[in-house]
Amino acid sequence: MQDTDSHLSNADNIPKKFDSISKKKEAITDQQVLIAGGGHVGLSFALLLAHHGIASTLLEKNSYPTISPTDDSTRSHYLDSRNTALSRRTVQIYQEIGLWDELQSHACRIDTVQISEQGSFGRAQLNKAEEKVESFGQVIENAWLGRKLLLAAQQAPLITLIDNANVTTVQQQTDSVTLSFNYNDEVENEQQLQASVLVACDGRDSTVRQLLDISTTTYDYQQTAIVGVVETDTPHEHAAIERFSPAGPLAVLPLTDPEGDGNDEYQQGYRRSVVWVCPTGEETRYLEDDAHFLQTLQQAFGQRAGKFTTAGRRGAYPLTRVLADKQVEGRCVIMGNAAHTLHPVAGQGFNLCMRDAHVLAQMLNAQVLKGADIGDAQLLKRYEKARQTDQKRVIRFCDAVVHGFTHPNPAIKLARNMALLAFDKLPNIKPLVATYAMGLKS
Template identity: 30%
Template sequence: MKHDADILIVGGGLNGPALALALAGGGLRVTVVDARPAPARAELGFDGRAYSLALASKRLLSVIGVWPQIADKVQPILEIKASDGHAGSGAAPFFLHFDHAEIEEGPMGFMAEDRHLYAAFLAMMQAAPNITLLSGETVTAQSIDAAGASVTLASGKTLTARLIVGCDGRTSGTAQRAGISRSGWGYGQTALVTAVEHALPHHGIAHQFFMPQGPLAILPLPGNRSSIVWSETDARAAQIAALGDDDFLNALRPRFGDFLGEIALAGTRFTYPLNLTLANSFVAPRLALVGDAAHGVHPIAGQGLNLGLRDVGALAQVLIEAARRGEDIGAVDVLERYQQWRRFDTTTLALGMDSVNRLFSNDNPLLRLGRDLGMGAVNALPALRRRFIRTAAGLEGDLPLLLQGKQI
């Protein structure tokens, strides 16, 4: 049977384009369908959204050709400092301090703005001869049989492929239509996300202040700017979100502290309700899930996209190697290799971040003492500290070739 593409990717957010470029680099024909009209998103100015990309994610982006386009627009993360904080009293002395100089590979991560990352993905996809991008098109139905898979778009068009990959985010319709259920729970927390300008330089240091209501991350951007991910209880976040810009800054200042001098808003303000959502299977016949469609996690460690890019590296490697061997890339035994590689790792990390959030998002004095002592111990042991830094850099575990910086 002749298909429109080898692989049809539903979702052109961030993981969808990364997967498309990785697969196209291995000689496969890919169609990407994205509900969002692409040019509108790429033309946006800075809107406050930015991601911390681990060193391993940078390697993948380098191999698929995206990194050279954003390299001069990212901010290296040179140090990470974590501390307990209290609104009104600022942050206590930090109890964890990771310095990139303790590993030989370089900065453990980089902050990249959504507008630059997405624009680079878009340009690369449009230039790739074996990628077809359909923007502003929504998948409404899918069907799967022994010979192949097909999707129907809202416009009435039908597309066929040997495999469908759902990169369609936390409420993945691809998973729902395949009957894949999800597990998870809400955190009762909402993240307030924006960017601020500050008077003093950040020196490439990322800060995590653990407040009883939820963590506040201050992540360095190029220039005297930082990205803010400020988690609060849902009710409190709704009140803060409703404030005007000046009152929002007045609420932020006592939490942020004055270590970077005077602050001002430098981006749009967003809110994201926080929940954990894990697909109960990452694969089905002729179907795989990648990124948030497979696992939506708490942003406490800035790992969501990094986990997704690990999926991208693993799935691309499994599919390209299977195609080279002449195997059917939609066969369950091929897709199971991807699931075995990624599902345990992802679930462990998702539940780990869940525990960290629970441990830190409270004011119980015993827990506070215990975690400060525990983190103090980590900080005092160079071998353990190095292990944490390597984990933050995405260098631990069974790394797919792309995350080692190698071609498949």
């Protein structure tokens, strides 16, 4: 599975079909938490806090669209949407805060995961019936996810949204943190907010992280992900197909029909999300030439997905791993892509961010119930330590897959194909891998 959202900026997370509006309350909620960055992670974290009764103010540098519960929810572009693979654990988190019922109409479950390498004999498959799960996850349209998260945040009394807000300074005191910002870069209109803790979810190039002078460790994969939607002549049957080529990992994921519930067993399902990874510098022709793009996909996937018939508009995203050297500084927490921007292979990036957000929200809630300081440095350091095992495992896994399946050495190629066969045949391996992929063990 591929995570087409994990490396994108917050601006890409906001649906574009609605007119822009700023939402600024006359009196800021008596917030306990400030959140910088209002993409999918920032909005989800604010909703998790609200679920626990914790007030927050969320600042977003872009304009939020006007959204009404009565807006037409019909897809505006049949083949132009970006999508994200949600792990089973992420789905559970959205169920926990009562949002999944609103999301699932535009989500399509993954029943099987097929893994193979182009031009090689190794292959493996995960099947939900064998693993005794409802599904391995869901693929959802980014615009729909962003729309529903924003609408829920706008309707939550404990969440204050401020858009067009540019963070300028962060100052920490003994018992609080103060954030200064202005609207639309109007320096004469600077304002300040104060709270017990600041959580930065403001993307790979995080302003807050830079203001806190937190350095990063970066790695350029020298790859570019081409992301879009295609149509095939045969139904997807809820199968995610992961294919490895010399250029990099590729995937097609099942999507919902233009109308109707993506979990309807009777749906036809000819739409598929596609992530095509190529060496940086080769992306232009794949973006501009539909016939070449479809032909290349066909060569890479063979008949596993049927015939690729139509390609929608595509976007290209250079792939770079960016890891914050630390995720806590005093009363400030670095989260989301600001903390770890990963390669989209296996769809782990956004789901890892959601597990981070869920754990921090629970820890802050426990602190509130004790009447203790939610910005306590020792508490936040415990959060950072608690998330290290899960984060390091996911980072190692993503890099091992990327480098292992692109290495040209024939001996390594033979070894990885034997490993795929072993994975498919040996008992007890699949359940363990499936559990990690679904985010159920962290």
